[in-house]
Amino acid sequence: MNTKLPNLYLIILLAAFALFFLASCTTNINAVIYRGGSADLSMDSALLPRTIGLIDSLRSFSGEDLNSPILDAPSIALSLSVSSGVSSVSFQNISNSSLEGRISISNIGNFLSGDGADQRLIIYTEGNNDSSIKVNLSIANAPYIISMLSSDVEEYLLALMAPCATGEIYTREEYIGLLSMVYGNALAAEIANAIIGIRLVLPGAIRSAIGGSYMGNEIVFNIPLVDIMVLEESLYYEIYW
Numbered sequence: 001m002n003t004k005l006p007n008l009y010l011i012i013l014l015a016a017f018a019l020f021f022l023a024s025c026t027t028n029i030n031a032v033i034y035r036g037g038s039a040d041l042s043m044d045s046a047l048l049p050r051t052i053g054l055i056d057s058l059r060s061f062s063g064e065d066l067n068s069p070i071l072d073a074p075s076i077a078l079s080l081s082v083s084s085g086v087s088s089v090s091f092q093n094i095s096n097s098s099l100e101g102r103i104s105i106s107n108i109g110n111f112l113s114g115d116g117a118d119q120r121l122i123i124y125t126e127g128n129n130d131s132s133i134k135v136n137l138s139i140a141n142a143p144y145i146i147s148m149l150s151s152d153v154e155e156y157l158l159a160l161m162a163p164c165a166t167g168e169i170y171t172r173e174e175y176i177g178l179l180s181m182v183y184g185n186a187l188a189a190e191i192a193n194a195i196i197g198i199r200l201v202l203p204g205a206i207r208s209a210i211g212g213s214y215m216g217n218e219i220v221f222n223i224p225l226v227d228i229m230v231l232e233e234s235l236y237y238e239i240y241w
Contacts (some may be wrong), residue, residue, distance in 0.1 A: 032201045033133065037107045037124050038087075044100040075098045085111035109131065121145065131204065131241050138234035143167060162229045175230045194225035204241040211237040 027045040034040075073091035073140075080089045080103060091101030106112050109124035121141060123134040137145075142164040161178055163170050170178070180188035198221040206214040212221040219239055229233060 027196050028194070029198045031198070033108060035126065035203045037106045037109055039105040039128065041103045041105065042101070045098060062222050073101065078100065083111070106240045110180060133239050136234055137228070137231065139163070139167060139231050142231060163231055164231050170230055171232055172230050176226065191229070192226055196223045196225060196228070198223065200239070202239065202241045207240045209237070209239045217241065
């Protein structure tokens, strides 16, 4: 396996509302969706201490410069810039283990979507008085999404034995137990307790939603990271406005 560390935050950013980043981290994502389906997303992310320790150990073993960023903002921007539905990307490093940035999406319905119906991550429909966005992340489409990223990302997911990459079936408890056995209780606990915070602003007042808490035209999601990694059940959300 290539031991060069990937751009870890790319996975979690992609996973939550078509942003799928994977790491033990704190991540906050704010997105504004406009009429016509374009969108602007801003985010800030920072790795947690135990994850930083694990990554630095791997980087030291492979002879990498520990002063270089773990989260390489320019490389992440380049990877996302060639993804379907993306019109522009801008990221910058705040520190070696944190970054912030912005993604402009030309059509949210095309973002990271394959040709097959089971590969679609987002379905966006718009009408005069009846619009919706539906997001479905599952074991069926997660490997396809990962395949559109760099090989380093896929290899890191495999090193973490993440079911979203391996396709193996685990419960949350089984997977946390596996992480604890291989990487120790502290790292497993970081991943078990990590939450991805997402705030969406829609182009109209929200009428109903499956998942999340909403008021007016804003909806907030707090998604456990382990749910993204395991996908014991599909992560499915619907918003109507």
